[in-house]
Every structure is written in C-alpha cells, then in structure tokens.
Amino acid sequence: MMTRADRVLMAITLCTLPLLYLHFWTHQDTATVLRIQTAAESATITTLTPDRHVQIAGPIGESTIEIRAGQARFLRSPCAGKVCVHSGWLREAGQLAACLPNRISIQLLGNRPRYDAINF
Amino acid sequence: MQIQTTAEDQRIAWLAALAITIHILESAFPSPLPGIKPGLANVITIVVLDQFGWRSAAWVSLLRVLCGSLLLGTFLTPTFLLSLSGAVCSIGILWLACRLPGRGFGPVGFSLLAALAHMVGQFTIAWLLFIPHPALWRLFPVLLTAALLFGTVSGIIAGGISKRQRQCNP
Numbered sequence: 010m011m012t013r014a015d016r017v018l019m020a021i022t023l024c025t026l027p028l029l030y031l032h033f034w035t036h037q038d039t040a041t042v043l044r045i046q047t048a049a050e051s052a053t054i055t056t057l058t059p060d061r062h063v064q065i066a067g068p069i070g071e072s073t074i075e076i077r078a079g080q081a082r083f084l085r086s087p088c089a090g091k092v093c094v095h096s097g098w099l100r101e102a103g104q105l106a107a108c109l110p111n112r113i114s115i116q117l118l119g120n121r122p123r124y125d126a127i128n129f
Numbered sequence: 130m131q132i133q134t135t136a137e138d139q140r141i142a143w144l145a146a147l148a149i150t151i152h153i154l155e156s157a158f159p160s161p162l163p164g165i166k167p168g169l170a171n172v173i174t175i176v177v178l179d180q181f182g183w184r185s186a187a188w189v190s191l192l193r194v195l196c197g198s199l200l201l202g203t204f205l206t207p208t209f210l211l212s213l214s215g216a217v218c219s220i221g222i223l224w225l226a227c228r229l230p231g232r233g234f235g236p237v238g239f240s241l242l243a244a245l246a247h248m249v250g251q252f253t254i255a256w257l258l259f260i261p262h263p264a265l266w267r268l269f270p271v272l273l274t275a276a277l278l279f280g281t282v283s284g285i286i287a288g289g290i291s292k293r294q295r296q297c298n299p
Contacts, residue, residue: 010235010237010285010288011235011237011238012232012233012234012235012238013232014229014231014232014233014234014235014238015234015235015237015238015241018234018238018241018242019237019238019241019281022241022245022273022277023277026270026273026274026277029269029270029273030270033266033267033269033270034267034270102263103262103263103264119263
C-alpha cells in the first residue's frame with residue numbers, strides 16, 4: 010500500500026515533529042524592558058535591572074511593581090479584586106498584567122515589539 | 130450562448146461538486162482548535178490526482194475552495210484566504226511530488242505531503258496577516274501533528290477508493 014517514498018516521508022515527518030515541539034515550546038523570547046502605562050501620563054519604559062520595587066500612583070492609591078531577575082509582577086495594589094497581583098510573574102516578552110481599578114498596566118517587551126493581533 | 134465543454138470539464142465539475150459537498154458537510158462539525166479539521170475533501174483531490182493527474186486535481190482543489198466559500202458565505206474573508214493559501218501550497222507541493230523519479234509517492238505520501246503543505250501555507254498566512262504574535266508559533270507543532278494524523282488517514286481512504294475504482298474500471 011505504501012511506497013518507499015511514502016515511508017521515507019513518514020519517517021522524516023515523525024522525526025521532525027519532536028524537534029519542532031522542542032524548538033517552539035522551550036524557546037522563549039526574552040524580555041529586555043518593562044513598559045509601565047498609567048492613566049495619568051504616557052507610557053514609561055524601564056530596565057529590568059537592578060532588582061527593585063517601583064511605586065506607582067494611580068487614582069485609588071499606590072501600586073507596587075516588583076522587578077526581580079528579569080521578571081516583573083504586581084506585588085501590591087489597592088484594588089478590590091487583586092486580579093493584577095494574581096496574574097503573577099511576567100516572564101516572557103509580550104506578557105501583560107493590568108490593574109484596571111488603579112488604571113495601571115505593565116508589559117514586558119522584547120527586542121521586537123509586535124502587535125498582539127489584528128482583527129478585520 | 131453555449132459554452133462548449135469537453136468530457137474532462139464535466140468530469141472535473143462532477144468531482145469538484147463531490148469535494149464541495151464533503152467540504153460543506155465537514156464545516157458543520159465543530160473544531161476542537163482553530164485551524165484543525167480533518168480535511169476529508171482532500172481525499173477527492175488525492176483520488177483525482179491518482180486517476181486523472183495533477184491538472185485535474187488542481188482544478189478540483191481550487192474549485193472546491195472557491196465554490197465552498199461562496200456557499201458557506203466566507204468568500205474573501207480571512208477564512209477564505211487561509212483556505213486558499215493552504216490549497217495553493219498543497220497543489221504546489223503535489224506538482225513537485227508528481228515529478229519524483231521512480232515509483233514515487235503513493236496516495237498516503239501524496240496526502241501527507243498535501244496536508245503538511247496546506248498547514249504550513251495556511252499557518253504562514255495566518256501569522257503574516259492576522260496574528261503576527263510570536264506566541265502563535267507554539268501552535269505550529271500541534272497543527273502539524275494534526276496534519277500528519279489527518280493527512281495519513283485521508284491518504285489511506287484515498288488509496289482504498291483508488292484501488293476500488295481500478296477494480297471497477299480496469
């Protein structure tokens with residue numbers, strides 16, 4: 010039923026697939042900077058070193074962003090739901106966390122900032 | 130006005146109609162993941178390739194995409210573009226595969242190649258035009274696995290049909 014070419018093709022595909030999984034699932038786009046956006050002013054870009062806490066004032070109080078080992082997260086925020094805090098650490102370029110009640114969002118950016126999606 | 134049609138034209142029309150029917154029936158089933166569907170209409174493409182050659186297969190495949198989209202109401206939408214890019218890629222690769230010296234590919238090989246090319250073409254267009262986000266590539270191996278699975282199954286079905294066809298009209 011299967012010719013030799015079929016078998017060779019099948020074998021190549023079966024060998025390539027694990028490599029693709031390995032490549033695309035372990036490779037991460039490392040972040041280089043953190044973008045902080047508040048309602049009051051335009052976005053500020055900050056480096057991911059050194060490790061520190063950044064205090065940002067919003068309409069309902071002060072949120073604390075923790076930056077450690079190239080990662081960032083909302084440590085504290087005066088909002089009710091704490092969705093931002095529960096978002097946890099942002100590790101890869103493109104990841105984003107936001108505190109809507111306090112009008113603050115943070116996003117890790119890599120070397121090539123891109124669109125999230127384009128819709129028609 | 131009367132358009133002169135040859136026997137080949139009519140055969141292509143019949144086969145395309147069959148492929149379109151399968152295409153539309155299949156679109157009624159929900160998909161577990163965007164971009165994954167069995168692609169059973171490609172069974173027809175492979176059978177046509179096996180019996181009537183690449184030219185007919187290309188016609189059937191492109192007619193299916195065009196008429197299928199008109200009937201489903203997706204003509205010129207992103208869905209149509211993805212479908213078209215996949216079809217163009219797969220008939221392109223089939224053109225090359227037909228030119229392989231020796232015994233070459235059988236239905237399973239053709240079907241697998243077509244499914245993989247379809248997925249690669251469609252994915253590339255999706256990434257370039259619609260979702261240019263690096264995270265999309267994580268789906269790539271998953272989609273190719275689906276293509277491997279469905280391509281092989283379609284190929285086996287196509288092989289079975291071709292064999293039976295030959296027994297009926299030797």
